[in-house]
Amino acid sequence: MSDQSRIRLESVTKRWGETAAVDGISFDVTPGQFVILLGPSGCGKSTTLRMIAGLEEASDGRIHIGDRDVTRLPPGDRGLSMVFQSYALFPHLSVANNIVFGLRSRKVPKAEQRERLAKVAELVDLTDYLNRKPAQLSGGQRQRVALARSVISEHPICLMDEPLSNLDARLRSDMRREIKALQSRLSMTVIYVTHDQVEAMSMGDRVILMQHGQIVQDGSPDELYNRPASAFAASFIGSPAMNLLPLVAGEQGATVEGETSVSVAPLEAAGGQLGIRPEDIELHPASAAGVPATVLSDEYLGADTIAHVTVGGHTVRVRMSGKHALAGQPCCLSWARENAHLFDASSLRRDDLTPNTLPSAPHAVPRPPAVGSFQY
Amino acid sequence: MAEMTSHRRMQLYGALLLLPAAVLLATFAYLPTITTVFNSLFLPGFRGAPTEFVGIENYQVLFDDPTFWQVARNNLLYALGTIPTSIALALGMALFVNGKLPGRGFVRMAYFTPTILPMIAAANIWMFFYAPQIGLFNSLLGTLGIPGVNWLGDPSVALGSVIVMSVWKEAGFFMIFYLAALQGLPPELKEASDLEGTSRWSFFWRVTFPLLMPTTLFVLINALINSMRVVDHLFILTKGGPNNATNLLLYYVYENAFSFFDRTTAATITVVILFVLAVVATLKFTILDRRTHYQ
Numbered sequence: 001m002s003d004q005s006r007i008r009l010e011s012v013t014k015r016w017g018e019t020a021a022v023d024g025i026s027f028d029v030t031p032g033q034f035v036i037l038l039g040p041s042g043c044g045k046s047t048t049l050r051m052i053a054g055l056e057e058a059s060d061g062r063i064h065i066g067d068r069d070v071t072r073l074p075p076g077d078r079g080l081s082m083v084f085q086s087y088a089l090f091p092h093l094s095v096a097n098n099i100v101f102g103l104r105s106r107k108v109p110k111a112e113q114r115e116r117l118a119k120v121a122e123l124v125d126l127t128d129y130l131n132r133k134p135a136q137l138s139g140g141q142r143q144r145v146a147l148a149r150s151v152i153s154e155h156p157i158c159l160m161d162e163p164l165s166n167l168d169a170r171l172r173s174d175m176r177r178e179i180k181a182l183q184s185r186l187s188m189t190v191i192y193v194t195h196d197q198v199e200a201m202s203m204g205d206r207v208i209l210m211q212h213g214q215i216v217q218d219g220s221p222d223e224l225y226n227r228p229a230s231a232f233a234a235s236f237i238g239s240p241a242m243n244l245l246p247l248v249a250g251e252q253g254a255t256v257e258g259e260t261s262v263s264v265a266p267l268e269a270a271g272g273q274l275g276i277r278p279e280d281i282e283l284h285p286a287s288a289a290g291v292p293a294t295v296l297s298d299e300y301l302g303a304d305t306i307a308h309v310t311v312g313g314h315t316v317r318v319r320m321s322g323k324h325a326l327a328g329q330p331c332c333l334s335w336a337r338e339n340a341h342l343f344d345a346s347s348l349r350r351d352d353l354t355p356n357t358l359p360s361a362p363h364a365v366p367r368p369p370a371v372g373s374f375q376y
Numbered sequence: 377m378a379e380m381t382s383h384r385r386m387q388l389y390g391a392l393l394l395l396p397a398a399v400l401l402a403t404f405a406y407l408p409t410i411t412t413v414f415n416s417l418f419l420p421g422f423r424g425a426p427t428e429f430v431g432i433e434n435y436q437v438l439f440d441d442p443t444f445w446q447v448a449r450n451n452l453l454y455a456l457g458t459i460p461t462s463i464a465l466a467l468g469m470a471l472f473v474n475g476k477l478p479g480r481g482f483v484r485m486a487y488f489t490p491t492i493l494p495m496i497a498a499a500n501i502w503m504f505f506y507a508p509q510i511g512l513f514n515s516l517l518g519t520l521g522i523p524g525v526n527w528l529g530d531p532s533v534a535l536g537s538v539i540v541m542s543v544w545k546e547a548g549f550f551m552i553f554y555l556a557a558l559q560g561l562p563p564e565l566k567e568a569s570d571l572e573g574t575s576r577w578s579f580f581w582r583v584t585f586p587l588l589m590p591t592t593l594f595v596l597i598n599a600l601i602n603s604m605r606v607v608d609h610l611f612i613l614t615k616g617g618p619n620n621a622t623n624l625l626l627y628y629v630y631e632n633a634f635s636f637f638d639r640t641t642a643a644t645i646t647v648v649i650l651f652v653l654a655v656v657a658t659l660k661f662t663i664l665d666r667r668t669h670y671q
Binding site for chain 1: 562564565567568569570571572573574575578582583586587669
């Protein structure tokens with residue numbers, strides 16, 4: 001794989017007047033990587049993508065593609081293609097003309113255009129629709145036209161700006177697989193913007209999580225899930241989100257605020273937060289050892305049940321496989337030490353402390369194997 | 377049976393809703409049209425004699441009248457002079473003020489000002505521009521040492537002067553339609569084509585212009601109708617002179633009807649105008665509509 005598709009950002013900043021939409025971010029994308037820019041709306045992920053594309057000019061910092069500094073180059077000279085959220089198809093042109101639009105701009109010979117069109121149409125399964133107008137296509141087909149348009153350019157880099165957000169849930173999961181397959185087949189370098197953590201986890205080789213124009217965590221989906229760098233990262237990844245409980249100083253150690261009978265972490269953790277994923281919590285009868293709690297309600301989702309449990313006035317979600325009707329019952333909670341995460345007062349992860357091992361009784365309720373947290 | 381009556385009632389309801397518009401249209405558009413066609417087939421009786429049906433004789437007389445052909449030719453030149461120029465200018469101005477530009481609102485307003493001015497006022501302003509001795513144009517030419525032109529008095533330039541004023545007056549109006557249409561174009565289209573290195577020129581001809589076709593068609597029809605109904609400019613500027621050099625069809629109708637009191641000729645010319653307009657509009661809609669993309 002050539003080094004031409006390596007993308008490097010050096011403290012890139014975008015300011016609109018006083019506010020910085022993107023605040024000095026740096027990362028390095030190696031060729032062939034599928035990188036996700038993930039974050040809530042307004043976090044600067046789309047602006048970052050548009051600066052890489054050249055549609056927005058960086059206020060500060062440098063952008064390199066391959067060995068070229070492209071910071072001030074116009075979009076057409078950067079050697080990349082882009083798929084827009086709205087697809088940006090030309091409504092008056094047929095599917096075929098939409099796909100070869102860029103080739104005509106670049107004065108590719110007619111015969112070669114036809115050849116490449118046939119190949120790409122085959123690849124994205126649009127051969128029967130080449131004479132239609134975009135208005136005569138379904139959402140998924142339009143999405144494919146947009147993909148075809150970026151694939152046919154044969155640029156090694158493809159930027160995608162929330163390409164699936166206009167599709168319905170089922171189509172979205174099909175397209176996720178299709179895009180991922182296309183990317184690995186053509187060994188493209190992809191930077192993909194989304195606010196959907198399911199897309200991020202299932203498609204990305206690497207996820208860059210952003211908040212307020214800054215990078216919160218940059219790592220593999222596995223790292224983001226298992227070692228969230230901050231309380232924000234913890235709450236953004238996973239569905240339902242990780243439970244975060246404030247910790248206060250107790251007699252023997254830090255306890256959950258409002259539930260001082262069991263210490264859950266060393267004393268130094270007080271003032272911070274304890275995070276446990278709903279799927280990592282075990283629910284036991286009230287007689288067992290653990291953190292006492294009461295089940296408020298349960299939500300049956302088919303494969304599993306989400307129980308809403310109150311601990312010292314804080315609501316905790318617990319995920320159990322199968323169907324359970326537990327509403328109103330007292331219970332107690334426990335979790336394995338390696339599944340509990342500690343965050344300090346400024347909500348950053350702390351690895352200097354290990355959470356306490358809970359006096360977990362032999363499993364009183366036989367627990368079915370944990371279910372994965374992501375619906376593929 | 378009950379279903380039938382409710383269906384009938386809905387029909388009646390619909391008809392009643394249409395009635396006010398239908399009455400207005402019939403009174404002020406269809407009836408006058410029919411009367412005009414009718415009038416053009418008769419000769420008025422003098423001194424109490426009854427009107428006489430003459431069939432198409434009025435048309436034959438009209439087509440033998442060299443003044444009519446001069447006026448028709450003037451009107452064709454006027455249409456050819458104003459329509460493409462004002463549309464091209466309108467599109468150019470719209471593209472200009474749609475871009476990023478300091479004082480954009482001010483420029484837009486400046487372009488639109490001629491449209492707000494009443495025709496009579498605008499024509500009076502241009503009278504001052506065109507006046508032979510004290511006029512703006514001749515004063516400017518004079519400072520450069522070029523002898524002035526009698527803009528409205530010279531038969532070879534008078535029609536051109538009227539055309540220039542009409543373009544000035546109309547382009548701003550058409551610009552508003554183009555500006556609205558341009559603002560309706562999704563900005564991603566421009567971005568998508570920028571990413572492919574498409575030049576501005578190429579983007580305009582391959583994307584912007586085709587997507588503006590519905591507007592162009594609308595503006596074209598309006599411009600055509602406007603070019604056929606010029607009375608007020610001529611009334612102020614030239615009165616159709618010198619020697620009919622700037623006389624246009626509707627002003628000729630006006631002259632026939634209210635200066636020469638020849639209602640029959642006026643009616644005959646009106647029918648000819650209506651016929652030409654109908655034919656051109658039909659051609660435009662059938663030919664251009666097929667090649668126009670509506671979103």
